[in-house]
Amino acid sequence: MIPAAYAVLNVAAASHNLQKVREYAPHAKIMAVIKANAYGHGVLRLAGALSNADGFAVARVDEGVRLRRAGVQKRIAVLEGFTCAEELDELVVHGLDAVVHSFAQLAIFEAYTERDKIAVWLKLDTGMNRLGFKPAELQAVYARLMQCSMIKQPINLMTHLANADADAKHDTMTLKQLALFNDTLATLPLDAGNERSIANSAGILAWSQAITDWVRPGIMLYGISPFAESTGAELGLKPIMSLHSRLIAVKPIVKGDTVGYGGGWLCEQDTMLGVVAIGYADGYPRYARVGTPVLVNGQRVPLIGRVSMDMITVDLGSQPTAKAGDAVTLWGEDLPVEEIALCANTIPYTLVCGVTQRVRQIEAMQE
Numbered sequence: 379m380i381p382a383a384y385a386v387l388n389v390a391a392a393s394h395n396l397q398k399v400r401e402y403a404p405h406a407k408i409m410a411v412i413k414a415n416a417y418g419h420g421v422l423r424l425a426g427a428l429s430n431a432d433g434f435a436v437a438r439v440d441e442g443v444r445l446r447r448a449g450v451q452k453r454i455a456v457l458e459g460f461t462c463a464e465e466l467d468e469l470v471v472h473g474l475d476a477v478v479h480s481f482a483q484l485a486i487f488e489a490y491t492e493r494d495k496i497a498v499w500l501k502l503d504t505g506m507n508r509l510g511f512k513p514a515e516l517q518a519v520y521a522r523l524m525q526c527s528m529i530k531q532p533i534n535l536m537t538h539l540a541n542a543d544a545d546a547k548h549d550t551m552t553l554k555q556l557a558l559f560n561d562t563l564a565t566l567p568l569d570a571g572n573e574r575s576i577a578n579s580a581g582i583l584a585w586s587q588a589i590t591d592w593v594r595p596g597i598m599l600y601g602i603s604p605f606a607e608s609t610g611a612e613l614g615l616k617p618i619m620s621l622h623s624r625l626i627a628v629k630p631i632v633k634g635d636t637v638g639y640g641g642g643w644l645c646e647q648d649t650m651l652g653v654v655a656i657g658y659a660d661g662y663p664r665y666a667r668v669g670t671p672v673l674v675n676g677q678r679v680p681l682i683g684r685v686s687m688d689m690i691t692v693d694l695g696s697q698p699t700a701k702a703g704d705a706v707t708l709w710g711e712d713l714p715v716e717e718i719a720l721c722a723n724t725i726p727y728t729l730v731c732g733v734t735q736r737v738r739q740i741e742a743m744q745e
């Protein structure tokens with residue numbers, strides 16, 4: 379028996395999307411970003427589906443260790459690096475690449491006596507102001523890293539774009555970041571062996587100048603657009619995840635009735651109300667506004683009233699024959715998650731990452 383709320387994962391779409399990345403960045407190696415349980419899609423499932431990637435990236439050490447324990451042998455970069463010697467040990471033992479972004483990490487390296495080598499990604503902060511060394515610091519840091527016998531040579535270099543999803547006509551940040559990255563690297567004694575990485579999904583899709591030795595796509599691999607103004611389908615991508623539930627009650631409401639907590643929705647004309655078994659405890663966004671589209675039997679109906687923990691309510695006025703048990707889709711191929719994100723004043727990343735344990739994950743049948 380399928381539980382009321384479930385997500386269908388179309389694993390075949392992952393290879394399609396990976397192929398699209400290759401079309402956008404034909405000469406680059408692909409580090410598939412599968413942090414945060416592969417953006418809520420199931421990390422081991424996606425590591426398998428993306429086995430043609432050249433490497434993987436995760437955010438945290440434990441995420442990398444989990445992949446190794448599951449037998450994943452590909453190169454894995456840990457984007458947040460490590461914060462203590464114990465974490466560095468874990469990286470070394472499991473053969474994970476460390477991102478090096480702070481003087482505290484540098485000090486740990488210099489005090490470390492482990493003989494096994496580790497590959498590193500030296501991170502330059504070109505304006506994101508999150509992780510990374512400042513341009514003025516890079517030369518000295520690079521020289522110190524070259525002195526650490528445990529660090530595999532050559533050292534790789536990376537940065538992260540803050541505004542790659544912004545409208546290129548009005549935003550100068552990305553060009554500034556690219557120039558700063560290239561100018562700063564020009565001061566280091568690098569050669570072709572030092573691999574570079576800049577582009578996330580938005581960088582790959584909108585900034586061909588950001589495509590270097592390695593690209594780091596995340597959201598586009600899941601078939602989702604990084605841009606607020608487009609959908610994955612419009613970019614030639616296929617969404618992997620769709621979220622489903624069913625109607626559990628259908629009843630008439632009359633003019634003057636209110637619906638849901640706070641009585642925030644007032645019925646202005648007699649209609650049929652549908653109650654759907656999905657709520658914020660499943661990861662459906664609490665702030666989805668009235669009118670957010672929901673598919674009932676494949677047809678769009680509007681959300682009414684507030685999203686509650688286990689249920690939402692919809693106006694079935696356009697679907698007089700809908701009944702309890704009927705199929706409901708909250709997002710998926712026919713209802714882009716990007717559109718739902720806009721209705722909930724958020725980004726699709728938070729929606730797919732936010733699907734909770736209560737939602738059963740089911741893999742789509744492969745053709």
Ligand SMILES: *Cc1c(COP(=O)(O)O)cnc(C)c1O
Nearest residue numbers: 411457538578579594595596597
């Ligand atoms: C998450 C992340 C990515 C992937 O970003 P998308 O927008 O999902 O493509 C790439 N690089 C870094 C450093 C990240 O943290």
